[in-house]
Amino acid sequence: MNATVFGLCGAMAAGLGLYGLITDAQPLRKILGFNLLGAGAFLSFGVVARRGAAAGFGGDPVPQALVITGMVVAFAATALAVALLLQLFNTAGAATLDTNATSEGNDPPVT
């Protein structure tokens, strides 16, 4: 069945996203990895929806609706994460999660 190809592809995207999320030191790249992980999970769920094709629909509409809701929530979470990251950059002068690097560096300007 054709949908299986995309299931495999979603699983691989999720795995790659997880790898990037853990190993990449840059917070922005972690956010990218997290989005990749989420997209892979949505895609896998989309394959489940496709398997549930019945009653004249091309797929089960319930998982499809949940994926749409999930995408909007993922965007909201990404926007908040990016705003936090930019705030970190503005106050600490570097976008890094390494606690030693920020405490050694110049004192953050108080706003």
Added chain:
Amino acid sequence: MMTDFLLASSGFVLAMVAVGLIRVLGGPANADRMMAAQLFGTGGIALLLLMAAATNITALVDVALVLALLAAFTSVAFVISGSRSDMLEPGAAEQS
């Protein structure tokens, strides 16, 4: 027969987009990378329109419309952030 021709045509356009995408992502200049959204703006839309005609799902034309709008929006975002990161280039480029 017509269906097969249209589907095969969309496969051909996909191959062209794939080759172009590999070329464009590799750079070397950021200006090259900015072309990625443009590539989907023409190739992706041609692909969707061919698929819509092949499968008789007319809603795919709506997807093509949305993609056309959002590809333009993303291209503008590319150009603006690209030009901003170029403004910061002296310093950043020399450190590396």
Added chain:
Amino acid sequence: MTIGFALDSAIAVLVVAVSCWTIIARASFAAVVGFVSFGLLLTLVWVRLDAVDVALTEAAIGSGLTGALLLAAAARLRTSEFATQAERPSMALRVATALLSATATAALAGALFLLPSPAPTLAPAAAANAGATGLGNPVTNVLIAFRAMDTMLEKVVLLLALVGVWSLASDRFWGGPPSPLRGANTEGPLAFLARLLTPLGIVVGIYILWEGADHPGGAFQGGTILAAMWLLLMMSGVANAPATRFRSLRLVLISGPMVFLVIGLGGLWLGEAFLAYPVAYAKPLILVIEFVMTLTIAVTLALLLAGPPTREASR
């Protein structure tokens, strides 16, 4: 069918290749461009999975808005990028992570392969109850009627995320406008494009909302297109980002969840259940919710992307 299978396989290989690029690319800008391409390719995947509603959402939010957000962040963080690149984790950690990721992939793929053969589905139930709302699009039915609670709470999540972003502003900027989204040279072609594209985009956005009743489309997709058009005006310098203290702006932000809540409580008051629409008025009520929600989604998404207020509110 074989042509279709070849097409699907080619798309799948391309998706995996682009996600690899997103992880391994050296420069963040290149990685984000890879991610945007990934989103655009996913749109094709959703089309091939016969989930056109999801394809529209992916094209609009997944690649469009998320891409613009991450691109702007990559541009801002450019100076800090090379310093952080040095902090690479040890080889042992990377190998362990690779193993963990491979296991996760295998588990996910295995779960999909081991799915029971006539897969469990709610499609017949959704088809049987479609008459209760009078709408022809099953996905809109699920979103607005059958699982309306999810959709309402998701509006609240969007609002909370915006409150979170705004609360990062320092006290003296509270209520002021966010930073301008403008680029280096906005005069000329960009302003021309924004003026030309926005009216067309608004028509397409409303059309997608309207289509959502019976065909793929709806409030999310329409709202995102409207948000993108507003952002285009801001990025090209034709419009300015609004001060966040405006009453009217805040009213639009809360009107979506509020209308949902009021109609939901109305269902309770009429003796049925929370969010149960009286059958005779189901369709007009749903249209009211969808229309108000589109406006709220458009404004919330655009402001989420614009970020926290960074300038003092002018009196």
Added chain:
Amino acid sequence: MSIVLDTFTVLAVTGGLFFFLAGTVGLLRFPDPLTRLHALTKADNLGLGLIVLGLLPQTNAPVGALKLLVAWLLVQLSGATIAQLIAREARRGMPQA
């Protein structure tokens, strides 16, 4: 009648595919961003135009044909302007590259 229309579709779509091929070859072979941009925007837009033209007889409602034309118009409008914006970026980066 339908044979004539189908032949027209096949011819126009094949012509469109040819221009997509030409654009991709240009993208691969041309030496700098400006010429590559030229290959991408000119050839692909012509290719899309021919494909839209070829698909017009296959639509079964006037609204469908209208939407095809609107999609093409949108790409034309945005493509022309964005090509110019990217070209500016490419030219600013040229001396170093």
